[in-house]
Amino acid sequence: MKINKIILSFISAVAILLSTSVVSFAKVVGDKIVLGAAISLTGKYSSNGVHTQNGYNMAVDRINSMGGVKVGGKTYKFEIIYYDDESNPKRAAQLAERLISQDKVEFMLGPYSSGLTKAIAPVTEKYGVPMVEANGASRSLFTKGYKYLFAVLAPANLYLDVAIRTAVELNGGKGVRIAQAFEQDAFSQDVRLGILDAAKETGSEIIIDDKLPKELNDMAATLVKVKQMKPDVLVVSGHTKGALTAIRQIAEMKVDVPMLAMTHCDAAKLSKQHGKNSQYALCASQWHKTLTYKDNFFKDGMTYAADFQKEFGYDPPYQSAESSAALLVFKDAFERANSFDQKKVRDALAATNMQTFYGNIKFAPGGQNVDKPMVLFQVMCDGAGKCENKVVAPLKWASAKLIHPIPKWSDR
Amino acid sequence: MITVQACLDGILLGVLFALIAYGMALQWGVMNIINIAQGDLVILGGYIAYFMYLYGIHPAWGVIVAPVIMYFVGVGLYKLVINKVVDRDLFISILATFGISILFMQLMNFAFGADVVLANSGYGTTFLFDNNVVLPNSKIFSAVVSIFFAICLVIYMKKSKLGRAIRATAQNARAAKILGVDTEKVYAATFGINAALCGVAGALISITFTIHPYMGLPYTIRSFMIVIVAGLGNLPGVALSGMGLGVFEEFADYILGTEFRIGAVFLLLVLILVYRRFKLSRKREYLK
Numbered sequence: 001m002k003i004n005k006i007i008l009s010f011i012s013a014v015a016i017l018l019s020t021s022v023v024s025f026a027k028v029v030g031d032k033i034v035l036g037a038a039i040s041l042t043g044k045y046s047s048n049g050v051h052t053q054n055g056y057n058m059a060v061d062r063i064n065s066m067g068g069v070k071v072g073g074k075t076y077k078f079e080i081i082y083y084d085d086e087s088n089p090k091r092a093a094q095l096a097e098r099l100i101s102q103d104k105v106e107f108m109l110g111p112y113s114s115g116l117t118k119a120i121a122p123v124t125e126k127y128g129v130p131m132v133e134a135n136g137a138s139r140s141l142f143t144k145g146y147k148y149l150f151a152v153l154a155p156a157n158l159y160l161d162v163a164i165r166t167a168v169e170l171n172g173g174k175g176v177r178i179a180q181a182f183e184q185d186a187f188s189q190d191v192r193l194g195i196l197d198a199a200k201e202t203g204s205e206i207i208i209d210d211k212l213p214k215e216l217n218d219m220a221a222t223l224v225k226v227k228q229m230k231p232d233v234l235v236v237s238g239h240t241k242g243a244l245t246a247i248r249q250i251a252e253m254k255v256d257v258p259m260l261a262m263t264h265c266d267a268a269k270l271s272k273q274h275g276k277n278s279q280y281a282l283c284a285s286q287w288h289k290t291l292t293y294k295d296n297f298f299k300d301g302m303t304y305a306a307d308f309q310k311e312f313g314y315d316p317p318y319q320s321a322e323s324s325a326a327l328l329v330f331k332d333a334f335e336r337a338n339s340f341d342q343k344k345v346r347d348a349l350a351a352t353n354m355q356t357f358y359g360n361i362k363f364a365p366g367g368q369n370v371d372k373p374m375v376l377f378q379v380m381c382d383g384a385g386k387c388e389n390k391v392v393a394p395l396k397w398a399s400a401k402l403i404h405p406i407p408k409w410s411d412r
Numbered sequence: 413m414i415t416v417q418a419c420l421d422g423i424l425l426g427v428l429f430a431l432i433a434y435g436m437a438l439q440w441g442v443m444n445i446i447n448i449a450q451g452d453l454v455i456l457g458g459y460i461a462y463f464m465y466l467y468g469i470h471p472a473w474g475v476i477v478a479p480v481i482m483y484f485v486g487v488g489l490y491k492l493v494i495n496k497v498v499d500r501d502l503f504i505s506i507l508a509t510f511g512i513s514i515l516f517m518q519l520m521n522f523a524f525g526a527d528v529v530l531a532n533s534g535y536g537t538t539f540l541f542d543n544n545v546v547l548p549n550s551k552i553f554s555a556v557v558s559i560f561f562a563i564c565l566v567i568y569m570k571k572s573k574l575g576r577a578i579r580a581t582a583q584n585a586r587a588a589k590i591l592g593v594d595t596e597k598v599y600a601a602t603f604g605i606n607a608a609l610c611g612v613a614g615a616l617i618s619i620t621f622t623i624h625p626y627m628g629l630p631y632t633i634r635s636f637m638i639v640i641v642a643g644l645g646n647l648p649g650v651a652l653s654g655m656g657l658g659v660f661e662e663f664a665d666y667i668l669g670t671e672f673r674i675g676a677v678f679l680l681l682v683l684i685l686v687y688r689r690f691k692l693s694r695k696r697e698y699l700k
Contacts, residue, residue, distance in 0.1 A: 042518070044626050045524040087526075095631035184671060211671035215630040217621040220421050224414060227546070241528040244622050248530060250539055252548035267598075273530060 029273030038095035043087025048095030055323025089119035114138030134322040142366035157194030163261035175203035179231035240268035249275035257404030270388030287318040325358035426658025433638035435609035451628030452516035458612025458623035474615030479608035486607025517540035520625035555614035
């Protein structure tokens with residue numbers, strides 16, 4: 001019994017010793033800049049987690065092969081330590097803590113989704129670790145006064161703002177009647193707040209304002225109301241399940257509405273899963289490959305898409321593009337700071353003002369990117385039923401003309 | 413017209429819920445096991461139909477293929493896990509099936525990915541009352557199939573040898589065993605039949621709604637509620653309370669707003685539990 005105890009305590013002592021003396025990755029080892037990232041490789045966000053990781057890896061390879069990062073006359077290469085956060089906010093916060101205090105990472109890349117970014121931000125803030133994130137758009141991330149959080153994407157409240165403004169413009173500047181259905185989660189509710197603001201400014205009226213449950217897969221009740229009230233615009237946001245459910249039931253119930261605006265269409269692969277039924281839907285997107293922004297690493301959207309396709313075998317969703325952009329921002333900030341001091345890098349990040357293939361990047365004091373508008377694309381199908389997403393707004397980037405109003409089901 | 417629409421929507425939805433609850437009631441009654449993994453079995457059935465759809469087979473055939481595959485999944489589960497807990501108390505079985513539920517979710521996520529998917533049936537739409545009431549044919553199809561399977565099950569339980577054995581075991585397992593019923597086989601079959609029903613429901617859900625590895629729990633909860641409302645061993649009651657729940661949900665949605673839909677359902681559950689408790693206590697006093 002006693003011997004057992006001694007052996008046990010010996011083993012645990014060794015274990016503790018081993019666990020604390022794991023080789024510590026300082027911020028910069030030799031010629032490497034080590035970044036940390038907790039990403040959802042399993043769990044419910046795993047598909048988008050993988051898109052995020054592919055975006056990061058693509059940019060790391062590209063920057064490293066094109067000369068790396070030059071700081072203080074020396075060249076450094078990027079390296080990322082990944083952990084799987086299992087799509088779980090608590091786990092993500094633990095991993096952030098581990099990356100910073102155990103692996104000694106001094107710069108972080110963001111996880112996937114607003115919820116997980118919200119879990120990690122207090123940790124990086126506490127340790128003063130600059131984090132550039134590419135997949136957390138929730139407005140509340142940018143109102144907490146975080147000093148070390150920078151997001152390359154436009155905040156959630158701007159997602160469908162363009163759609164309402166376009167509808168008002170097409171209505172001769174007069175307000176429109178809006179029906180909206182949003183899932184009850186942080187992101188979708190932020191999109192909703194954006195619509196409320198846009199409605200107020202344009203004198204539009206909100207006639208249906210439904211909140212969908214988290215496990216939504218049936219919105220027939222909302223659509224019946226839409227049929228009765230005949231709004232000018234129907235806005236739906238509820239991640240991929242919201243987009244898929246809306247299109248399925250709108251087609252089945254033959255709901256006629258002049259404009260249908262949604263989020264997450266490309267993540268839901270709408271045109272693939274629903275084909276012609278998804279035609280004419282307007283979708284908010286952070287990025288589209290046909291946009292003509294340029295940079296030195298990926299050239300432009302079309303080249304990025306082709307390279308990405310070659311490396312990973314699928315067309316890049318915007319989640320990958322924005323993740324790649326995060327690395328470009330870091331590289332730029334390191335070189336301008338000309339130092340690895342966290343404060344200096346943070347200040348350099350705050351002063352970022354650059355163009356990438358993904359869009360212009362300039363941070364507001366809250367950390368959100370204010371220099372990149374959202375784009376709207378419309379699903380357009382040809383006679384053979386092959387559907388494509390074409391950018392229709394803002395007009396500057398449009399590659400096709402918006403089809404408005406949506407033809408009635410009886411005429412299709 | 414909204415009333416008619418809501419009633420029809422609710423009934424069609426409720427019939428589908430009732431089918432899932434049916435399996436749960438059967439299992440609960442026979443084996444005294446509350447299966448938390450019920451919803452996950454449903455989703456697995458949905459994926460079977462979805463994969464048939466991907467390979468160019470019409471997903472409606474899923475209502476025949478999915479139950480066959482799911483039956484064996486159910487029997488396998490029983491042999492691997494459930495027969496080790498079936499004689500313990502209710503709490504252990506809840507824990508065990510809870511574990512199975514988590515395992516299934518993760519495995520499905522691993523195997524099929526985390527994307528939300530659906531199978532398109534291309535069934536079109538039925539218009540009633542001068543186009544004022546709209547019913548997707550896929551929903552009508554799923555209700556008809558659910559009713560068909562439920563009726564088949566009732567007949568099977570009444571007429572077949574295994575059905576009688578299952579009912580005997582539910583009434584008194586010890587007596588059934590003494591009279592020569594192989595209760596072990598009965599339990600395995602019950603679990604298999606439940607899984608098969610889940611398979612049918614899953615295939616129907618992939619046609620009418622969407623499926624996702626983590627979407628099982630709401631189905632478990634709804635079927636749990638339907639069974640509680642109907643009471644154990646009350647199969648017509650399950651059908652009625654299923655439809656009632658569907659209609660109630662739709663009306664709660666129209667009157668209170670979508671955000672209160674699930675809340676209203678839970679409120680109803682609490683009210684019914686309180687009511688049933690009163691009734692039971694009255695009965696007890698009477699017995700004294």
